Amino acid sequence: MKRVIMLLAVLLLSPIFPGGSFAAEAPFHIGIATLTVSQAEDTYRGAEHMVKKYGDTSDGGMIKHITMPDNFMQEMETTISQIAGLADDPKIKVIVVGEAVPGTTEALRRVKEKRDDIICLTGSPQEDPNVISSVADYSVASDKIIRGYLNIYAAKKLGAKTFVIISFPRHMSYELQARRRAIFEEACKDLGLKYVFETAPDPVSDVGVAGAQQFILEKLPSWINKYGKETAFFCTNDAQTEPLLRQVAKYGGIFIEPDLPSPLMGYPGALGIDLKNEAGDWPAIMKKVEAAVIAAGGKGRMGTCAYSQSWATVCALTEYGKRIVEKKATLGKSKDLLECYASYTPGAEWFIRPYTELGTGVTNRKYQLIYQDTYIFGKGYLKLTDVKVPEKYFNLKNK
Structure with a gap:
């Protein structure tokens, strides 16, 4: 009887039971930075969805979600330090910035200085494509x-x-x-x-x-x-x-x-x-x-x-980063990224292409346009x- 009770206790604590903790620590972590609900609800909800799916790092899960200041233009240094601070976690392998507001480039530069092995992915960058691409490994923006x-x-x-x-x-x-x-x-x-x-x-x-x-x-x-x-x-x-x-x-x-x-x-x-x-x-x-x-x-x-593109992009980039670390996807392969979008948006079709600068005609394959x-x-x-x-x-x- 005692063995049955102990077995039930173990099962109730496993991730297949709602409300239970994760049975084992996640092998690596993914950091997600978004704005708050008041500034960009869809990106915030996307991060929430990924926490629900893969668990919060505080409970042994995979996702660490932080929010950037609402007044990000006036509090840029706070934004930078918050994103860069994700690299202090030795288990972080991927950082996703859901809406890459001004300051993201500098934040990711500091991340790469600490840990150049961290994969940095950005959605809806608000900085020039060539600027953000100087540090981000892959970026996605609306076409x-x-x-x-x-x-x-x-x-x-x-x-x-x-x-x-x-x-x-x-x-x-x-x-x-x-x-x-x-x-x-x-x-x-x-x-x-x-x-x-x-x-x-x-x-x-x-x-x-x-x-x-x-x-x-x-x-x-x-x-x-x-x-x-x-x-x-x-x-x-x-x-x-x-x-x-x-x-x-x-x-x-x-x-x-x-x-x-x-x-x-x-x-x-x-x-x-x-x-x-x-x-x-x-x-x-x-x-x-x-x-x-x-x-x-x-x-x-x-x-x-x-589907909200902002929500879908947070989910897709997080999934993409996870699959890259697990050797199930290739960084820079747009087909793999589209498969991640499709997994969260059943019934919807997407199209992706690399950004080409109008003045120079140079194609930037680290910066993708999607619709x-x-x-x-x-x-x-x-x-x-x-x-x-x-x-x-x-x-x-x-x-």
């Missing part, structure tokens, strides 16, 4: 170039006659944003859509976020009246996505996807969707959002990506990952 063409391609496929981009001078001063605007305009010309650029207030200006959002709420009805309901709208600012979606659903119009495609971007607030019970369950989130969009009259006219197929509510996936983008768009310069 704004290809998406520029595919947004227009998708708009035409849904019957749009006009494409309206809504932005402001600060965003248009960023190279990738400006290149995408030029691609929008050229693709409209090639595919037979009318191109329109509308200027909105910058949320960091004197009007603030509330004023910028109110502008969109007030202007959308008149824009739809002016350009017609067969008009696709796109805005470059996340804060303005919610009011844009609300008015497109109310007055008609077409919305392909947000600037940062995710079912959580704009839709819950615009349509009053409570997703507390579905948190982290992307198929369940999509099902609930889709039902709300269809009920609001947006069937076949409004879309997004089925996910677009899902239109009530219609399904558009199979955009199968579309061949004309070569000229990759070399199109800003106007």
